[in-house]
Amino acid sequence: MVINSIPDPVQLTRHATGLVLATYVASHVNIQTS
Secondary structure, X not given: OOOOOOOOHHHHHHXXXXXXXXXXXXXXXXXXXX
16 A cells, blocks of 8 residues: 555544544543443
């Protein structure tokens, strides 16, 4: 797999969205379980 020097906007958007969703779910679960 070749890594391009210019990052793909779609990949960056997916990665950022994934991080936001993971953080939201984690905090939501922590609030419910505590």
